[in-house]
Amino acid sequence: MNILLIEDEQKIADFVLEGFDALGWLSTHALDGASGLEALGQSPFDAIVLDWMLPTIDGMAFLARLREEGHDTPVIMLTAKAELQDKLQGFRMGVEDYLPKPFHLEELTARIRVLVQRRAGQVPEQLRLNGLELNRVSRKATWRGYSAVLSQREFLLLEYLMQSPGQIFTRKKILLHVWGIDFDPQTNVVDVCIQRLRKKLASSSTEPAPDFPLETIRGVGYRWASA
């Protein structure tokens, strides 16, 4: 996967690029719209991550030029402006997706993946990683011959973790993404859900298998083991 990141804030670019790197993606960084257009001429990209407020040529102008020149590369807009007007304008100009700052890196990579796959017409029904198979349609998970149909929450949680192997997710992040709540419910709802997942997929024994790829990082959160 080859991504063009156009972001004028070097420090944001740093960790985003590092994240792409960790996933084994190729990436090019441009600090402004003009050098972004320049980079576009040199190599083809699978997706463009575009900051909306940029020096020289801003996001909107960049987009116009991009479409003018006949590129149909999918674009994700990053912006500090969480206003509806900007969002709508972006969509009108052919932005595929939109992510307000501050964003989670995992969310960005997950969206890029979906965009690219959708563009290629191949959103895989099966997610297969570390020997675990997850079916996105039937919500059926299979691990070492055990299979179980997951509840909506269990599925969302598993998919979320599996999309970014090797990344640690804190409970707070998981709560926000899977349950959509940004308050602390003062209970171990995440842990309970993880326990249930483990039990469902390692069901014959009461103890979950030690090499089950869903890792607990004590006092921090959870991680899908890197392959």
Added chain:
Amino acid sequence: MSLLRSVGSRTFVFFVACALVFLFAINRSWAIYFSERVHQPLWDQEITQALWVEVADLAQPADALQLRSGLLKRIPFAQATDVRLDIQSADTPDLALPEAWGMHSGGLVDRVAHPEFGPMAQAQHAHWVHQDRHWTWVSLQSHGQRYHMLVDHRLAHQSLARMWAVRDKTILYQLPTVVFAAVLLAWLVTRLMLNPMSRLSQQLNDIGRFHPQERIDAQGSLKEFESLIGAFNALLDRLQISYQQAGRFSSDAAHELRTPLTIVRGQLAQAINQADDHSELQVRLTLISDEIERLISISDKLLQLSLADAGRMPLDAEPIHLSDWVAELVADAGSYAPQLKTTWEGDKGVIWHADRNLAWQLITNLFSNAVKYNQVDGWIHFKLRSAEGCIVLEISNPSDADLQGLEEKLFERFYRLEPHHNRKTGGSGLGLSLCREIAKAHGGELTLETAPGRAVVMRLQVPDHQAHADSVL
């Protein structure tokens, strides 16, 4: 006293008071005018005239009987014993008569000539006293005779008293007219004065509620209001400027925070990933990350609040299955808040046209409050109704906190209950005020109801646009 707080009632009281003063003044001026000093000569004149007329009518110059009966008819209130008559030849000395009748002088003889009734006509108003009665003596000369008449002075008093009675009655009859006139005048004046005022206040209201950019036009309003309107417009300008500044400040601040927050969030996530698993550093970084998330949540709320203040809360309305949301939240509550018994009742298939993100924020925020401020082993009950173009969602829960009298305060920004309550529950103190703004932006309202010994009820009431659209169709 509260009755007097309206301009109408004050004007009415003012006019009634004016009218009463006026009536009293008329009454007094009559009294002054018709005091005995004025009345006495008139009375003298009246009885002298009576004598003169009757004497002129006499067929026989000395017919005392005819004269007497004529006079009794002509002098008001006169009884037979009130009038004494004598007819003598013209050359009898004047003063001799009352003394001849056994009267004695009680004081000065006040002799007043009445030349209009003949050269010799005169009234002597003197304190002629006889048998404890005071008499007025009148005499005139005609037909070579001298006619003497003594009239009891009581008659003069009676005549005056009758005059007073007539006066009082007249004024009393005028009283309803005067009160009616006062009411009418008060109403007219109040209308004249207050109509421009109420127009002005209507304009002010409209400006406050719908058109904060507009200003009042001083044209066509009362001259006295011009300076008021000018001052008000200037005040509005200043307010708007400072309001915009404050709003822009918090919106700019929230915007400016986003870049560093993005960096910190991203870098922290990397650092957590790169730290040794299960190390103390990793746990500490997680704690920092949780606080950063809180900071992000606060800055998001501040930004949304400042947008709401500027009337620019982004509303990307779409149909939301509110019943499903509530059912889902109640089902999930079993996992986030297993200690609480969470239930719901109400209409299925309620659809609310709202911004998905804002609506979800609103509902989950209300739910989180119900969890936070609950009792140990308490309960939460959702009630959802849709009727008459209105969707009402009530979330009730028992609470240990005494929220009486705080129904409005809880919606203030950064307002928090007593400190110990917060440390346990966290939160920024912005959640409820944001919820209210979200409700308002959707044309609804959010209120809190408390009653001693009863559960706390948070009520969200929003218009049901769908129902409205259906009824229009």
